[in-house]
Amino acid sequence: MGRTKKVGTAGRYGARYGSTIRKAVAEIEVKMKAPHKCPYCYSVGKLKRIAVGIWYCRKCKTTFAGGAYVPLTGL
Ligand SMILES: [Zn+2]
Incomplete structure (x- = not known):
C-alpha cells in the first residue's frame, strides 16, 4: 500500500x-x-486551482485558464 518504486504515489x-x-x-x-x-x-507557490483548468494567483489576484492539473501545459 502507499507508494511503490515503479509507480510512485499511484501505488495506492x-x-x-x-x-x-x-x-x-x-x-x-x-x-x-x-x-x-x-x-x-x-x-512561486501562490497558484490555486479553483476548478479544472482554472487557476488563481493569491499574490496578484489573477484568474486564468490553464491545464487541468498544472497551470501551464505544452511548454
Ligand atoms: Zn501572480
Whole structure:
C-alpha cells in the first residue's frame, strides 16, 4: 500500500486499473506536486486551482485558464 518504486504515489491503487494508467497517474502527480510559478507575477507557490483548468494567483489576484492539473501545459 502507499507508494511503490515503479509507480510512485499511484501505488495506492494497488494492482487496480492497469499499469499503463497507473504510470500516467504517477507522472501527472509528480508535476502536480511540483511548485508552480505564476505566469503573470512569477511568484512561486501562490497558484490555486479553483476548478479544472482554472487557476488563481493569491499574490496578484489573477484568474486564468490553464491545464487541468498544472497551470501551464505544452511548454
Ligand atoms: Zn501572480
